[in-house]
Amino acid sequence: AQDGFPPFNVEAIADGYRITLALAGFEREALSLTIQGRELVVAGERDVDEAPRAFLHRGIAMRRFRRAFLLGPGLEVVGARFALGLLAIDLRQTPPEPPKRIDIDRSP
Template identity: 55%
Template sequence: MTRMVQFNSPFLLGFDEMERLLERVAKGSDGYPPYNVEDAVAVDGGTQRRVLRITLAVAGFAADELSVTVEENQLVIRGRQREEEGRVYLHRGIAARQFQRAFVLADGIEVLHARLDNGLLAIDLARPEPSKVVRKITIVDGAS
């Protein structure tokens, strides 16, 4: 993989970590399991809240065969099915394969909850409200 040159600009200072994140994301994965990312509305205790919802198609996985963790600034979803002893397959078209899918989270993103329903694992993420901070920098006169 060639190194990205977009971050070599002298106007982009301190973006080394972002460059590493983009390189990690660019490596990609095999596309399993398929997923959606949507802008959704979650209802919590009667109040509505805008969330990002990641939905993964994990048919065949039980809740105890899935794990959702936040590691540093990544949301990591892992699945591992247990092999059932004593089964003899004449044809096996449904693979019992393990997976790991990772999503890089921006600073301030909070994982609210994960729910497994009808083979779909939905994970709701809260985006922080953007705040505009303007800070005036005092200029010290070096001549005096």
Template identity: 50%
Template sequence: MTKMTLGSYPHMLGFEQLEQLLERTAKSGNEGYPPFNIEQTSDASYRITLAVAGFSEDTLSITVEDRQLVIRGRARDDSHERVFLHRGIAARQFQRSFVLAEGVEVGEAVMENGLLHVDLTLHKPETVVQTIQIRKG
């Protein structure tokens, strides 16, 4: 079976970058940790919420890299200071990536009760109608 690409569709011009984003997202290695929600908070805004119990603001980083929102957490190794009889709260390092559409901007990030909230806003471009003149050759 041959792999269909966006280049296989002759009416879709200039979408090669979108195809690369889709492939990169599929390979990003996002596991199930940490769990997250994505909610639509208005017609043009969204909120991503990650459950980051055990992390603090200084052990988390949020960056936008090539139209990808990347949230990383690095766990502190405090196991030498404490003796655990049972350790069921995961606090391992993680990286979560979210592909951002054109016009999506990352707003503020807030930590609240073990949850990291990241707000996104979608700025829809204005519709532009352009008339192309035809000249005689």
């Protein structure tokens, strides 16, 4: 079950949709994007801090994660970029295939 981490937005943009995930403290190299069937999976790995620290408040998640998004029919990922702790994934709707005519052969 997903616990709400990392937080994300889904927004409509001019020619599709954008999913933006807030990933403060992650390096680009620690992130992965995969598509399995119609499921877009975003995962992140974090190295555990070796030095013990005494937090007075710990509000920044320091753990690995896996978040999955079910893509609707015809949606495809066309790009992703990571800057300033935000991972933006752009999706586009591909046009549906036109109906295909199938010829019926005559029986001999």
